[in-house]
Amino acid sequence: MTEQEWRGVLYPFLSRVVTDLLLVAVPKNRRVVVVEPMVAPSTVRAALAHVLLNELAFHAVLFVPGPISIPYALSSPTSPNTQQQPKLLIDIGATEARIVAVEGGRYLMDTFQAVPCGFHTLASTWMDLVNKNNAKTTQDQDITIRIPTLQDAMRLLSQVLLVPAKQSSQAIVASLSTTDSISLDPTLVMELVEELYFNSNNPESLVCGMLESLRQCPLDLKLPLAQSMVVVGGGSLAIPNLEKRLLEALSSISVPQKYASLSPILSKASLVSPLPIPPHTIAWVGASILASLELKDEYWMTIPEPPQPTDEIMVSSSTVSSPIVRDFFQIK
Template identity: 25%
Template structure:
């Protein structure tokens, strides 16, 4: 190895990993076991004199300004690095709006002038942390619950399922139950609801939940939250997460979308997917949620319309290798570390095993176009005839 090549390797700096969640943002460096910071997805807006959420925008220009301020907060206050000197690994959902992806790329390459960026979808990033060939990733975020089947490093796009069954659905039900307990509308803020949910709420077993929903919970077991002056009953603590498991005619509960995802996958992968379930996301941290989900899955698998197509499946759950809310970030950090020296910086377009899609600043300056996850044009080589028809 020539001397200048060794100096170049020594000077290679760790890439940063960015996971812009709806409520919380994870930010840190590749190769590390946890994010350097987990902060709310909000910033101080000088023009409006208030804290503004990242996803609170009405126009593309407003989104651009929000991303500029949010990334400035992350780079220069929380990790203290120069954006121009480090590549970026962006962890995102497969269902991220195109406007958000393109605006984020514009902010990274034009405003902050990063050398390269690698986009990694959260489903494959979570599966990468397990090093398992087949993983069913159940991600419970702030707004939505997404179920992604990852088979040999590739997400089955036709089986992707999503429903608005995230942490905000639990907060809404908790607020309703607390209003009933206190006999008035409390109008609690999200911070107070999150505090009550984290400190007191749990997910009971299926039989206990059905019994409590029908007969009610003894009213003599109550707790008082003095800081917020709120009376919290055992009923509110136990039944706050029931919207995740409530079934309707559309079969849109959390266990239903898990079974529907398995049913849409190839038949030879269904048994492996059922035996390799990984529950991630901030909403997955509720005590008892995985055990309740396993009970509901075993119960519904013997009921129509799943009984004929999903027979004798044994559901097994992985223990997350990191905290539930940062599993996807850890997968992005692993992918970025595996791509060091290539990938995002060289615009190779693929990470280790094809988990990500990299774009260099020079490539973006020529095309100003990002590869879409589900577009056939972006999943074929440049020499394919599809490119001549665009």
């Protein structure tokens, strides 16, 4: 989509959020913090800046990459400089998990990895497997019971994931939105979770993404990063005991030859747990803390003031300039 197309989508959406949900009466007295992905289309950022500053008339906008904001939420009175310490961030979202190393208030782009193991991806893959298996077992019947939608799959998957391991051999019967009932095998879910998250032989698994990110780290940061891993994102809440299982996988897996150099540090791996803030909101809280600091004015995006009128050149006060879109990391 072009910037103009994004503006057409974002303006009505943000207008409703600002007026109906946040009840902001005077936007010009407010500043906005936008937590953005590490890799985002420039057209989206430019459109956001235009809508927030030009059309909704907010005073200023600050774009903060999510990985940079998270360490600020981990600070405490006893360790106020936590945001400067190296961390390996594992952000599990809807469609993918993103792994990146952060050190000294900056992320190391060479360590960035994205693997397809978000909760929606897990639910979609599981739905396809269930429907395929049901089609095979009922091929002689006129009606095949299927999981009809991704929403159904996510709801059912959440139920199955809560089944204790001791009861995983027992099929459970769940209701669909179509009023039908379906029999589900918890074992299939457990096998799929193992494959997508903990199987070191699957190059697209979460564990392999973490190993690859560590492999790309500078040598002197490998151990500190392995000892300070942080699992965040709404997708991390879906898998029971995810942090514990990740540590067990890292310490006990047969490391592929590609990652043999990491073997000495994997036994020392540790996670920052429990988090002081729920993992699905920690980026927003960190960004709010960052924005409350005494940041230089250059970090904030504003609409440039129009030149003052002189005897020789008259400038209309109604002239509205486009905001200057700056990169957070280009400010010195």
